[in-house]
Amino acid sequence: MAQVFDGITVLDFTSGRAGGVATMVMSDFGAEVIKVEPPGGEKFRNAPGSIQWNRGKKSIVLDLKTPEGRDHARGLAQLADVVVESFRPSVTQRLGIDYDSLRDGHPELGYDGVVAAKTGRTMMFAGQNPREGPNHVVTQGVCHAAATALIRGITAALYVRERTGRGQRVETSMLKAVTTYDHVSWVHGQMVENRPDEYPPDPSVGTGRGNPTGYLPARTKDGQWIQLGNVVERLFRSMMHSLDMDFIYEDPRFETAPFLDRKAVDALERIMLEKVQEKTLDEWMAIFLSEAGNAAAEPYLTSEQALDHPQIVHNGNVQEVDVPGVGGTSQLGPMVNMEATPGSTQGPAPALGQHTEEVLARLRSNTKRHTNGAKALMPKHPLEGITLLDLGTVINGPLGCALVAELGARVIRIEAPGGDWGRQGLPFSAHRTMAGSEGICLDLKTEEGQEIMSKLAAKADLLLHSMRPGAPERTGIGYEQLSKINPKLVYVYAGGYGSTGPYSHRPSMAPIAGAVSGGGVAQMGRDGFPHLDQSLSIEESPP
Structure with a gap:
C-alpha cells in the first residue's frame, strides 16, 4: 500500500x-x-x-x-x-x-x-518540591x-x-x-514586565481565576493514584458530580468554582483529596468510565502498563517487532493514523x-539523479496558498494550526459564539496557540452556520477539529459530509483518545496522557509513590 x-x-x-x-x-x-x-x-x-x-x-x-x-x-x-x-x-x-x-x-x-x-x-517545573x-x-x-x-x-x-x-x-x-x-511563561513574563499593575507575577492568581483543582492527582482508598484533569468549567462541574461533591456550590467559598482564589483552592483541594480516599481506584474508574461520566480521569500507569491500555491498543499505537538478539518487543507504532496511506514499522x-x-x-553503479530544473519560483513561505480551517479547542489543535501558520498557510480559526474556552481559561496561552490565524465565530447548531461552514470547506485544503465522536456529524462537519463537498480536503482529528474505540467518547486534558503513558510515574520515580498499605495523611501527599 x-x-x-x-x-x-x-x-x-x-x-x-x-x-x-x-x-x-x-x-x-x-x-x-x-x-x-x-x-x-x-x-x-x-x-x-x-x-x-x-x-x-x-x-x-x-x-x-x-x-x-x-x-x-x-x-x-x-x-x-x-x-x-x-x-x-x-x-x-x-x-x-x-x-x-x-x-x-x-x-x-x-x-x-x-x-x-x-x-x-526545567524552570517551568520549579516548585514541584519543597526546594x-x-x-x-x-x-x-x-x-x-x-x-x-x-x-x-x-x-x-x-x-x-x-x-x-x-x-x-x-x-x-x-x-x-x-x-x-512554553506558550504561557514567555508571554506572561513580558506582560508582567510591561504592565505589572494589571498582570502580577503569579499567573494562577493574575485575575483571581486560578483553577489548579482541575488538575489534581489523588490517592484512592486502596493506596493507588488517579489523575483528574478537568480545568474546563463544564468538565469541572461533571467531575464534582461524579465525586458526589455538588454540595460545594452551596458554600460561598466555592460558588464560583473552578475559578477561585488561592485560599479557596487549598480548601477545596483538601476536600477532594479526602473524598477520593473513600473509594478504591476500580470503583472510581467504574464511575468515570460509565456513560454518565463526563470528566477526565485516569490511573497512573507505568510505561509497560500503558502498552495494554484498551484505547492505546485500539489505536494501533503498539506494534510487535522482533529484534535480533533481543527477541519480541512491543514498540510504539506510527505517530498518526492515515486512512489511505497508513504507516507501519518497517x-x-x-x-x-x-x-x-x-x-x-x-x-x-554510477547512477546519478537527474534534475528537471526549477518548475516554479520559490515561494516566500513553504505553505503559501494552503488554507486550513481550525476548529480545535484549548491547546493541542490550535497550537498545531499555529505551527502550520508559521509555515505560511492561511489559518482560519472557527469558534462558537462566545469563543473557545482557551481564551478565558488560558488567556496567556491563547497568544501563542492562536497566533497567525484569522478568527470568525459560527454557530454550527444553526442552518446558517452550517451553510457558511460548507462554503468554507469547499475551498479549503485542510480542516482540523477536536470534537468527540458524534458531534462533527451533528454540526455538519463529519468527514463523509465534507468529503462530498470537497473530495480533496485533508481532514485531521486532534482529540483526546481517538475518533473510535472504547475511550473515544471520554474527555481528556494534558495530564491525562501523562498519567496513562507512564510519564507521571517516570517523573515521580517508581519508588516515589508510597506503598499501597502505607498510611498517608493529606499533608503528606506528594505534590
Missing part, C-alpha cells in the same frame, strides 16, 4: 533521540532511511530506546575523517532526497558535508540540522519537540521541492523547538554496518 514518503531517501548523520525519532517517523511512512555511523557506531547506539528509534533503517559505516569516507558521503548525498545531521557548527564544513558542499550539482537536496542547546525548560530552583524533567520533551520540528520542516521542504524542483536548507534546534511547549533496528556494501554498491 502506498505511503506518504514512498520514493524518498534520507541520509541520516544524526546521533541520539531527536534526529533518530524524526527519521524513524519518516521510515514508518515509507522513506528509505540510511543511517550513517562512524566506526564503532554512533554513541547512542546502545541506549535502550535506540532499538525503537532506529527501526526500519539501514546502517552503513563511514569514517568521515578519511577522504574515502567523505567521498562516499558526498556520493550518497547525490542520490538522497534529504540529509539530516546533528553536528555542532563548523563540523560539517570541516568534514565537507555541509549544505553548500552537498547541494553542488544537486539542487533538489533538502538539509536539516539539529543543534543542541541549553533551555530554561527552590529548577527540576529535572525525565520525559525527553526537548528531543521530541526537536524531532517534530524536523518532521514539519522536512515535509514542508519536500512539498516546496515538488512544486519548484528545488531543495533548501532547513534548520531547527532544541532551544528553538522546545519554546513551542522492521527492526539494523546491526552496525549491516547495509554498508549494499548501499555503497549504488555508487559503483
